[in-house]
Structure formats: C-alpha cells, structure tokens
Ligand code: C2E
Ligand code: MG
Ligand code: MG
C-alpha cells in the first residue's frame with residue numbers, strides 16, 4: 001500500500017511526495033499514541049468486561065456467559081475490541097490484557113455463583129498470540145486457582161486460523177487444556193480454513209456458528225444451508241454447537257427446528273456490564289417456567 005502511494009506521489013512531483021510522506025507519518029504517530037494509551041489502560045483500570053448470555057433456546061434458560069472486552073477511555077469513550085485488539089496483538093499487549101481478562105471473568109463468575117445464580121459456563125476469547133504462549137496453561141491455571149472458579153465451567157474460544165498455524169502443536173496445547181477439564185470452542189466457525197481431517201483430531205467441545213451464517217438464514221440465498229451443514233458436522237464429530245448473532249425470532253425458530261438449541265445474539269440478550277445482569281435475569285425468569293425455582297434459590 002505504502003509503495004503504491006509513493007509511486008503515485010512521485011508521478012505527481014516532489015511536493016506531493018512530501019504530502020504523502022507526512023500523511024504516513026501522521027498515521028504512524030496516531031498508531032503510536034494509541035499504543036501508548038493502550039499501554040496505560042490496564043494500570044489506569046480503563047478495561048472492563050461486558051457479558052453476553054448464551055441461552056438454551058428451547059427453555060429460555062441462560063447456560064453461559066461470554067466475556068467481551070471493552071476499553072473505557074476518558075477522552076475517546078467506549079472503544080470496542082475490533083478497534084484495539086488488532087493493535088494489542090501487534091504490540092504484544094494482548095498478553096497482559098488477556099491474562100487480566102481471564103482473571104476478571106473467573107472472578108465475576110464466582111461472584112455470580114456466590115450471589116446464588118446458577119452455575120453458568122464462562123466463555124473467554126483467547127487470541128492467537130495468547131494461544132501460542134508457552135505459559136498459556138499456567139496462566140489459565142493461575143486464574144482458576146486465584147478465583148476458585150470450577151475449571152469445568154470455563155470455556156476458551158479460539159479461532160480456526162490460530163490453531164491451524166501448527167495443528168500438531170495446537171493439539172498438544174489443547175490436550176493440556178482439556179486435561180484440566182476446561183472446555184474448548186471454535187469461534188466464528190466456518191470463516192476460517194480448518195481442514196476437516198484436522199478438525200476430527202482437535203480435542204474440541206463446541207463449534208460456534210459464525211454470525212454471518214446465522215444472518216444468511218433470512219437474508220442469504222442459501223437460506224441457512226451453511227448453518228445446517230455446521231450442525232451436521234458437529235453431530236458427526238459429537239461436538240456441541242451454538243449459533244451466534246441471532247437477531248431475530250425467525251432465525252431462532254429455524255435453528256431450533258434444525259436441532260441447534262444453544263444460541264447467542266441481540267435477540268436473546270445484548271452484552272452488558274456485570275451490574276446489568278440482575279435486571280436481565282429477573283426479566284428472563286419471569287418469562288420462563290422455572291421462575292419459581294429460581295426465585296427461591298438466589299435472593
Ligand atoms: P466474538 O468473540 O465472535 O464475539 C461476538 C461479537 O459479536 C461481539 O462483538 C458481540 O457484541 C457481537 N454480537 C453478539 N450478538 C450479536 C448480534 O446479534 N448481532 C451482531 N451484529 N453482533 C452481535 P464485540 O464485543 O465487539 O467483540 C468483537 C470481537 O472482539 C469478538 O468476537 C472477539 O473476537 C474479540 N474479543 C472480544 N473480547 C475479547 C477478549 O477478551 N480477548 C480477545 N482476544 N478477543 C476479544
Ligand atoms: Mg467469542
Ligand atoms: Mg464469534
């Protein structure tokens with residue numbers, strides 16, 4: 001990209017060359033400033049987690065939560081992960097940040113249990129860079145020990161592209177994770193390039209149907225054929241399956257009819273701060289048949 005810009009600038013003459021160079025410097029400067037801000041974000045306690053419910057669509061019950069990282073900057077406001085995770089990956093800042101996410105998500109899960117909520121799974125996103133760290137399993141173990149969270153309720157979400165970088169080594173790491181009882185899900189499934197023969201050998205627990213395929217149920221030409229294909233694949237491989245990005249009741253109905261019972265999406269619940277859970281939960285249980293049982297146990 002830079003080469004093309006230079007080439008065009010040279011074509012246009014010296015002054016333009018100057019112009020393009022300063023433009024590029026500006027961008028480099030901006031990215032450096034962003035990096036410096038992100039570097040301070042952890043210490044300044046500007047990072048926080050939102051939680052999105054994962055729901056059993058047949059009964060309406062919450063079965064888990066996914067922790068989603070947010071950056072609340074004093075000037076920039078709430079920054080979404082799409083805007084800073086790539087930078088965090090590039091700079092290696094994802095390592096201390098990812099460690100914090102694991103600790104914080106486990107801590108919150110235990111707080112909810114202590115408050116009387118059911119034993120939900122806590123799903124945590126693990127970036128490729130984190131996945132390939134030699135001390136990953138220790139870092140996870142430490143978060144579990146410090147919080148007292150049950151390893152059987154922790155689920156790590158990794159991407160196809162992360163584990164396909166070196167399938168043999170990935171299997172080794174994944175086995176060490178599974179040995180501790182921790183679950184492993186593939187996030188955004190169907191968007192990467194995992195070979196089916198590799199997939200069979202990965203010690204996985206779950207596939208997460210990417211939200212583009214959930215979207216296709218109503219808006220795509222294939223009318224949900226890919227989502228259905230992933231469900232069939234999950235059945236063959238004896239894996240759980242969850243659909244993400246469910247925004248409409250009709251998508252949910254399609255998925256349920258085809259045998260996918262777990263779902264996540266704005267239609268079922270938006271990501272929310274931990275403090276928002278009580279309201280969401282009360283509203284939810286008043287809509288489901290288990291309302292009586294739940295109200296006796298928690299408060
Ligand atoms: P993801 O793990 O696939 O998470 C799902 C994303 O889809 C979230 O975006 C969520 O807010 C959004 N979403 C949920 N339901 C719906 C829906 O019905 N419609 C639409 N349009 N979107 C929906 P978010 O929170 O902006 O996160 C984006 C991505 O950033 C995540 O995708 C994940 O890859 C990454 N990420 C988030 N938190 C972390 C983290 O703690 N560590 C790492 N390494 N990556 C993270
Ligand atoms: Mg995820
Ligand atoms: Mg996803």
Ligand code: MG
Nearest residue numbers: 187188210211
């Ligand atoms: Mg995604």
